[in-house]
Amino acid sequence: MAHWRRNSHWGKIMKRIMPGCAALVLLCGAAAAQDDATRSITQVTDDVYRFDNNFHVSWFAITDEGVVVGDPINQAAAEWLKAQIAERTDQPVRYMILSHSHGDHASGGQVFEDTAEVVAHENATAHVEAGEVDTAMPDVTFADTHEFSLGGKTFELNYLGEGGHGDDLIATVIRPDDVAVVVDVVNPERLPYQTIPAASIDGYIGQIRAVEALDFETLLPGHSKTGTRADATATIEYLELLRQRVQERLDAGDDLEQIKAAVTMPEYADWGSYEQFIGLNVEGMVGHLSN
């Protein structure tokens, strides 16, 4: 979303400068967006840090035996992050954990490949091999769960299941910090993205239920603000209520435009992106329930 909006903005400027050069507009827009990125690092616990790159979030953890990083986001973001980590510790980045293989989170992993082992779900490998995402090839993969320790911390990786958002989405719980990294399926107090991209709504909710079943305190998302386990529960409640309201209109025989006009979620009007995404969320739910 962030890149699209920023690219669109730059696209308009470039179009004014160079009318009729659509390809160049896109290229210049993308380059400008990366150079222009708004980035910050925030401490979450003693050793775990949140990394914001425009509207995408990642993380890293510093230990006495090395650093563990999350999603690289893209090459420019990863290069900036690498330099920031080097300012905080002499330890090398030993592991990079990919939340899933979607390009807006997993791109640019080559930046950490010199010192880091790349850890991901086993389904991620095929997506990297197919060129769907430009990142480092996973070195360590797993099916259901995987755990490793470094410098007194344990990293518990949990596959969130298939049929939902992607087929390789995992949650990483960092101990003893009790921080869970949960990307895309839970965005604390923010509406689900656009048309709720997922293979099925049951699969999507199933992934959030898998998050809900984990033991942790702090939820570090891929978008939106830092939250807690309760944000997983709140997201399920939102989706179940939206499903119920859309299903009622479908049962009444309404078409898409009638349903979009009729269904709102006023209980969640204070959540982020409400005005922007409510119509798309309804549309996405109609699609999921009509399949």
Ligand SMILES: [Zn+2]
């Ligand atoms: Zn995704």
